[in-house]
Amino acid sequence: MAQKKKDSKMMGKIIKTAVSGVLCVALAGGMVAANVLIPPNASSVQSILGLKSGGIDNSKAKTEGINMEYSKPGFDTEAALVEDEIALNKKIAAEGIVLLKNDAGKMPYSTDTTFSFVSHSAVSYIGGNKVDMKTAFEDAGFGVNEALWKFYSEGNGKDYGLGVGSVSYGDDEDFSINECPLSVMKAEPGLTDSMKNTVPVFVFSRVAGEGRDMPRSMYNHTDVEEDKTKTYLEPDSTELEILQYLNDNFDDVVVLLNSSAALDLSWVKNYPSIHTVISAPAMGDYGLCSLAEIFSGKVNPSGRTVDTYEMDAMNSPAAQNFGDFAYYDEDGNLTKYNYVSYKEGIYVGYRYYETRYEDKVLGQGNAGDYNYADAVMYPFGYGLSYTDFEWSDYDTSWDGDTCTVTVKVTNTGDVAGKDVVQVYAQSPYTDYDKANKVEKAAVELVGYAKTAELAPGASETVTITFDQEQLKSYDYVNAKTYILDAGDYYITAAKNAHEAVNNILSAKGKTVEDGMTADGDTAFVATYTPANGTVDTTTYKLDTTTGVEITNQLDHANGGLQYLSRSDWTGTWPTVDGEVSDQISTWGNPINGTDAGGKAASYTYRKTISKEDLAKLDSFDSLNPTDFSTLTDEIVYDKDNGLGLIDMRGLDYNDEKWDALLDQLTPSDYQTLITQSGYGTAAIKSVDKPSTTDRDSATGLINYGFDASGNLYFKGNITHCGVI
Template identity: 40%
Template sequence: MQKRKKWSNKLFAGLWGAVLAIVLVALIIANAVALNYATIITTYFGHTTSKVENGNDSAIYYESDYASDEDLYQAGLEMCETVEGEGLVLLKNEDDALPLGEGMKVSLFSESSVDLIYGGTGSGSVDTSTAKDLKTVFEDVGYEVNGTLWDFYKGNHETYSRSNPSIFASQNNFAINECPVSEYTQEVKDSFAQYSDAAIVVIARSGGEGDDLSRQLDESEGGGTYLELTTQEKEMLEMVAGAGFGKIVVLINSCNAMELGFLDQAEYGIDACIWMGAAGQNGLSAVAAAVKGDINPSGHLVDTYAYDSLSSPAMQNFGGLEYTNGSELDNLSESYFGVMTQYTGKNYVVYQEGIYVGYRYYETRYEDAVMGTGNAGDYDYASTVQFPFGYGMSYTTFEHSNFTFTPNGDTFTVTVDVTNTGSVAGKDVVQIYFQSPYTDYDKANGIEKASVELCGFAKTGELAPGETETVTVEVDKEELRTYDADGAKTYILDTGDYYFAEGDNAHEALNNILAAKGYTTADGMTANGDADKAAKWTQSTLDTTTYSVSDTGVAITNQFDSADIQHYYPDITYLTRSDWEGTFPQTLELTATEELKADLAAGPDTSEEGYTMPTMGADNGLTAAMLIGKDHDDPMWDDLLDQMTADEMITLVSLGGYRTTQVNSISYLGTTDQDGPAGISATLVGGGTKCMAYPAEVVMAATWNVSLINELGVLIGEDGLHSGVTGWYAPAMNTHRTPYTGRNFEYFSEDGFLAGQMGAAEVQGVQSKGIFCYIKHFALNDQETNRKGVATFSNEQAIREIYLTPFENSVRSGGAKAVMTSHNRIGATWAAGCSALNNNVLRDEWGFTGHIVTDYVGTPVYQSALQAVLAGNDMMLSTSAANENISPYKNNAHVMTAVREACHNILYTGVNSAAMNGVDENTRIVSVLPLWQTWLIAFDCVVAALILVGVVCIVRRCRKNTAAQTGKQ
């Protein structure tokens, strides 16, 4: 046997030396990356970077009402089921097909039946490991479920499963992938007969962070939009219709408004349909209870459901639009003190529809078609809208009577008697709408008016058969104001006749108004209205002063002229009800002008004239706890802020990802902040948090029950107390501008008033427990496509009346203490860098007192911390020090003054939160190494030792080999 030749010293040392060098380099890189993302790693493991000395266990400023985590969790499960139960919307119920009643044998159809949508993707993800599935909840109500069919879907699921959008995907592949009928075995088909009392079919559509829904599916699925039925779903429904089931019930498991015309197609034989949205952790139990009849659905739609989901004017300019010279805009950048700041900005979206979003379009054009005004064309409401905004049925019937309307100075009082005229108990909703006059002044000044706008609502208690409740709704006169951007340049109250009406939905309310005006079906109405459910109130003069000054005493005037597309392109028109046909939007193709390119590339003004460098590092002997309960403008804040060093201030402002950092000089412990639009979630950043995932925000809104959502908010606050989370990145306040927005699940509605009422109630509840809410995404983040850096153009009236309204209500009525800005631009300016938005409107007009954080700051370096802090955005949602570009300005008086005020705002929120529990004025905070860094050091030592041993071994082997060769010689 031939003896193996030994490696030479050079080869041996070179090979193993290279291996050790690679290990060393990898170790250095791993340490650098870990330290760069220390914030998020610390949060993920639930470790701490500080130690409390002289803590005071009796210093409890916010206390839980629950003795244990388990008690709270059980309360959350019950609330989850209650909210889902009140948010379920009964869309169809032919011949009282529902409820099914006791002891049914049912078959559950579609791949989605075994793969339900419980929330959204990204920050809206729900941990389904402990959530019940559809089969279980129907068995829980005593039903027998077709196990053969269930197992068939489960067995096929790897092959046929929905492709859900993902925040981490560069481009999502939207697909339903419903199992084809050809795959159903004879055994499966034979099982239908044994479980034939009812077929329950789930139609599901997912949405999530990072992408909007597809408007073009693959041809293999029919080539339609994501919100239509696919070929395979149609074939499945036809199979079900021909299989002899006693009843066919459809569950709509989607938070986006689908095209539901198929519900009325004879070939599918559908008897009933319930919209369920996304049910959260335990809401699915309510779905089964409603189908059986233990729960009577009382939800109402928060969006308009059109037969054609592409029919709205907003859909004409939505999604991925790019300037024809976009390549020139991709890397616009400027250098500040050697720091390169990049302002990517080749994408745009134009809200050319103005205020005509959702029902404000569909109902207003309907009225003009009835009245023969506004060049409405051949618009046919009945074939356009299937389910109007506010629509919802019940297992019982209600009669509304004795409508009264009483002006009371700054308010109007509306009362309605609601009587349960059916045979089972149930709840109903009273919806109040108003109509403003559309005057010559409006037409001359570009002011648009919707035919109906929601201005008040209330949900009844549970009414027994024959029981009557008198419902009172107070309407603030301020709701009648409109924004006049061209004439008075402020809010006005038009002269003329205002109509108020109640109705089961927006369309019925409008028909009641039309009836009061004398119109009937002979004029083209879809149904005769009831003039007794409407009232007229007249404003005798044009009022341009009453609403021109805010509650804070600040004059309200235009702030968003540069966000108007006409600022750069004067010839572009917005949709107007004066000429529907002539101004209906077409997809805009824009070439960026030189002025626009300059504005997209513009950096912040850092000039120091008029500024004095603030005091830093003083020894005033104060601690953060001494400021608990002090007003934001208390002089003591100056003394406290004087103690902070420049590095402390910059760190507090720049590293605000999932926390606010500790500040040792003032003994401030910091806070832990978490995501999750429907409850505090650890899906993205860990931390071991066990909190309830409630039904999606759109389901919350569909309850139309403000007090219930307030109670839900209290439980979310309790979750924060029990899990150590003090700041919550929610609720989200953006608008369902179109049915295709990826995050419609975590936004309340297409209507700002409804969204604002729900948001304010939830915020009040959460913050009552000392957990501050970051209402988001401020503002105009109404699509996910190109959300990072897209220039969003809209006019001032639409911005204020449609898109800012939910935020305004949540601040002025809800008392929100924190705000998260958005990735997009307002016009050419990044939202976080828009002083008009953050300072002039939010703080000055609305009286916001608290702090503002950006949305997550990652790769897109147009998100400049310097630009943000100078525009009133206090903190960066950043987990990496690499995104900090303020340090070069440590000696700039202007910048450091802004940084100091940002710290003031951050600390004001923090010291008045549950983060101060256990801390008093004698408590001191000292830094400690988080446990994971101890692990890392230990790992480094072990690897370094192994490398050293390796080097020694290499040297010894080479010496030994050299000695052996020398001996032979």
Template identity: 40%
Template sequence: MTKAKRKKWSNQLFAGVWGAALAVLLVAVIIANAVALNYSTIITTFFGHTTSRVENGDPTAIYYESVYTTDGELYQAGLDLCEQVEAEGLVLLKNENNALPLGDGRKVSLFSESSVDLIYGGTGSGSVDTSTAKDLKTVFEDVGYEVNPELWNFYKGNHDSYTRSNPSIFASRNNFAINECPAGEYSQAVRDSFARYGDAAIVVLARSGGEGDDLSRRMDEREGGGTYLQLTTQEKEMLQLIRDSGAFGKTIVLVNSCNAMELGFLDEARYGIDACIWMGAAGQNGLAAVAAAVKGDVNPSGRLVDTYAYDSLSAPAMQNFGGLEYTNGSELDNLSESYFGVMTQYTGKNYVVYQEGIYVGYRYYETRYEDAVLGQGNAGSYDYAATVQYPFGYGLSYTDFSYSNFRCVPEGDRFTLSLDVENTGSVPGKEVVQLYFQSPYTDYDRQNGIEKSSVELCGFAKTGVLAPGQSETVQVEVSREELRAYDANTAKTYILDAGDYYFAAGKNVHDALNNILASKGLTTADGMDADGDAALAAKWNQPTLDTVSYSAAATGTAITNQFDKADIRHYYGDLTYLTRSDWTGTFPETITLTATEALKADLAAGPDTGEEGYTMPNMGAGTDLTLAMMIGKSYDDPQWEELLDQLTADEMVRLVALGGYRTSQINSVSYLGTTDKDGPAGISATLVGGGTKCMAYPAEVVMAATWNVGLIREVGRLIGEDGLHGGVTGWYAPAMNTHRTPYSGRNFEYYSEDGFLAGAMGAAEVSGVQEKGVFCYIKHFAINDQETNRKGVATFSNEQAIREIYLTPFEYSVRFGGARAVMTSHNRIGATWAAGHAVLLNDVLRGEWGFVGHVVTDYVGTPVYQSALQAVLAGNDMMLSTSEANENISPYKNNARVMTALRQACKNILYTGANSAAMNGVSTSTRIVSVLPTWQIWLILFDCLMGAAIIAGGAGIFLRCRKSRSAADTAARR
């Protein structure tokens, strides 16, 4: 039997199929080239390639120099500092009967799926490369402990089935799930192992936050249906299993979360928890400090940077948080954009109203407590002790400290506060001295809508290591400016009220407030939950209302209302903010809004491109100045104008419009440009690669929990060193928005609920980084305190809250930290995109605070809402854009107003670059020449190969058809 002869394709079929295939290949190559060239900047950054060649480089021209001769030496310094930050940021929350430290040579069991899957950082730009980080078992073994291998392997073996779901920046909505192993899954062999490793059960409770989404307030019913910050059903079962086993001498909880969890279970007898340490996210090497603290080689000295309430939903801000949409949101569809046609990225439909005003975090809980004690303000049956578990600033130690000899000495426009701290315990340790003030809440305030917190942080310091019996005198200077309040309705500037001001030291904010109340003669008999110490408080009197002293900035700029249109009352006049004059009557409720015509018009408003009063700037002049000639020169030096005259219109457009993860090179002034990277806890290659390998420090919230400004300045310095060694000159950090609620997805990369603490930490970190010539883009400017609908959400707040709560960290980082770059935020302030908010950027940032440097947007996905034209006209100098398509300035190259704004933006960018490590190796004779990055050479070779393949394929089709036709012709002639 013969095989069937396969039928040959006809010429028409052959040509059609293979011709179509070649056509598809050709189109694919064309599209690939278009996409690659459109995103050329980020591809170049990812591969770490260069677009320039330096001629006449000068290796001796080093303006910022590393003190580390090798990368390895720097890396080891980073590892050591990372561990130190975690050691000083650990907060001992509970320690019944001195359960900790455990001491030497213990046998322990590590519990929870999270024990084998710790959180080292956040997600998105906050991710930490854990491939070289030690796990929990290893660090406990490093301190000489034996760790239960049966239990560890059980969790490892089950990990595919029970894995915590961490939020992802790329998800439209995240599936928050803990997925703890149910108690019924523990095998008998695992249960039998408990007694062999029963010195302590060490339980890890982890909660992850990340960029792009806020934490869930409604978990799956399988996990108990509560919020993400509560224990799940399976975690409760696990704790009960530990207790019921009777195998463990002690139960220790490690809180591996940067968001304030509900920890009431620590006090429940049914779980028998002996001690708890809050560890946050430990970064690359901080985990070693956790094991050292459990053993006793480290004495925890961190203090909380947030209020921990029994009910995480009790904060007034929780009533207006997350996804709120105008009832007529469909009428705003024209303001929304889709990303790759899939999901709404930039929307005009959403809003959030900060109806709580200044009463964020402890400012709410403590102020309402005082009013309840004093029987004023309609405080109702407010029970502080049942509401707040751990106050802001709380933290224990393995030793005890006493305070004495508190003094407050007014000296001109400053107060010198000092006290003696003595270690009265039995082991060495560090103490955090916290200093607070209270300003009078007067009739003027009540009549003019000025709100006052009953207590505010105004200073702090950390002692050195004190041996038992050793004392240290701590002295802190407080500027009188810290006592000011913002009067938005009458004086329309900062004021200093007439009346009595109190200063107090305390172990935490609540302790300090009780000391203030004690100095007023109040005791527990008056409703206080504990007697204070009047000796730790002092009083100072301001005789008259002062509306002048703080009505102008140090720059000479008058300070007055700038955010009236960000106040929801601008559009809806009848809305009431929370006031301590009437707690119960004004407590926030979820606000439902219908967008008014006025609001819709403002949401859709575009930039003014009118040219009246503007003249076209000089461009493309033939002078021969280079940026290296401007190093160290004043921002106002007239030679800047000559240099700027050399820029061409195309160079200006490119420098402003294409600033994603770099600043562009400018050949006409021999500027090499910079590489800019992300990473809130250290320079990171997570999002854009580039081969940068730098230290990941503990999360910013852990840094703040150290309450050690000098230590965080050192963190900044080593991050700057990482920049020098890795060729990174701009760092998209630190982030310093506010922990408005416990549920913000990015609380891990923001310092605190308190602006003063965040500002002090931000200023320290920024000054340390910039000491090494790496400029910091402090972010996200401003009022970007939630992730839900962050891209376009209209954020409404009043002027007092904006200035006193949300702008304070940025202000301190500029005025006292010297920040030379700023990143604006995705959200709107009122109806106006933050990057297009001229009042924010020019009147406040530059006018009031004296900022000199450049401003970049947050990442630009589409160019309509995030308009480069709107941004540059408002004082936002550069677009964090990696796509050549996201550039809508070119059509205005003949517009005098736009080109004048471009010129100013270029000056700001170049000024920052001239005074950075980007100029290392560049002298006045150095010239920059453009070259193709290596990947584009690869692309050309690829195109040549594909072109040859397509031509060869086409030729093959032609020859086959021709051969067949010739054969047919021959046959026909026969």
């Protein structure tokens, strides 16, 4: 027995030593990583840990003669600031949520309704929310299926859910869908029974990430054979099985889209119980509160689509050269460089779908067998409301180069709501354009405005202005600058891009008999003819802000590609730029969905790059044409000019004091400012510059806030839709 105890102790020491060794190695690795990653992101790390940046102690700063009220927040208390922040978040979200389908008028719902939120995405809604779906809807007065919510949040459904997408600029990615199967739901005692007498809301989510696009196909992201050729934008077999179950067992199903991408919704027509589709992508901490208020009718949806919802994204011209394209050297070796050939030119989104549609109706441009209804689910600028609006008194007037468009909007429905007036312009597509490869879209959005909330029967005259400059086009072949074509321009007000094209086609004398999807309204179309009687190649040749001449800069990068042209849609349709390599693509890039054997495949496409061009890519030469030997300016460091950054407040950008201030910086200061500027800048003592926190644009508003005294605080304690 004594020997066993001794052996046991010895084994324990061995294990402790081994574990300690592993921990030491891990700690050493962590320290190395920290030394690499922390310095350039020091401000973020210090903010998260609640630490102060080294440098200036602002509490001892000299304030004599300084206006301390200069940038005082407009809030007396932290509570007032947070209250305003929540209200603003909810308003922005409410204005942007888009109601896509409401064919049976099921929306809005009585607060007597209980919702069953289906899919793991319901409890992991994308958007950095402080208020979850359950809380938001309960705060709005609705009931929420508690059993189903707990199943996804803490029960047998909790370990499912979307992969994180792409999280870095390397190969780390996870686009798995991993939805909890219907069989797991049915195996849970009483779970499906708990959905009786509720309205199921299927949450359809997709995530992208940073540093990489969504995959072209799911080939590398699923083990289910039938899902391998599907795009990430459409439901997989597990999701479709759930949708079929909901369709077969409920007479009212809501689909809630939680994605910043325009998802493939072509399948919705196969499920007649789906009466409502609503798009609510990432909306900030309190956006779900606004979503719940749209469900209840407290808020009337007024958002509009900012993309075209395609029936099949892989049929778009941009998709023909989207995937994994790699350069090989002249010896056949894979290089570290990739390429993308943008053969689609300007024809992306509505600029493609609406333009080819017009050409099909007009019988021009070799439009082929194109059918708009088979290509587009919801057009750009589309969105529904709970009320109806009538437009009248359309007018356009020009004052010099500025056009003013007015439309009277009247709420003819039964509830208050907001409408959006969109103004589109069509430029003439001339023989000059065709000869010089100047491409024109059928319509382009030149302005828009949303009404105030209009009570039933109330009206508002909406005014939108735009400048003639917005009608210019770029001629890279002949003029090599911006041009303004001669001829008639059409200006129309419409509810979306497709309605705009139909309005203009009607003004050209076309009807549904000519293949239009619907007749347009000529009452909302005006024409404009610029004074120039020929192609104007000078008016917009100079940049209106800097006065610098605008001309081609990258002629050497043309590549000899055939770009898509509306002069010959079928003849210039993009082909894959490259040949199939023997490399398996991590992006999932099937050729037309299958390989030569009829099975799903995933390839890399390749092109050979010359030694000369490869050397240019490898070079660190900035190609700056400046001859540095000709520079005569003296570089000054560490000069005592007695200035601080506070002295620069309110000065013009070109004020000479800035040069004097910069002369005070040391070489070390410059090094610090350049190399340690991730999400903020360090304190610099030579000019009394405090440390700053500068997140990427508005992203900073998601992570941090500041109280009335300018102190950082975290907002994790606010978990309801109401204010403090």
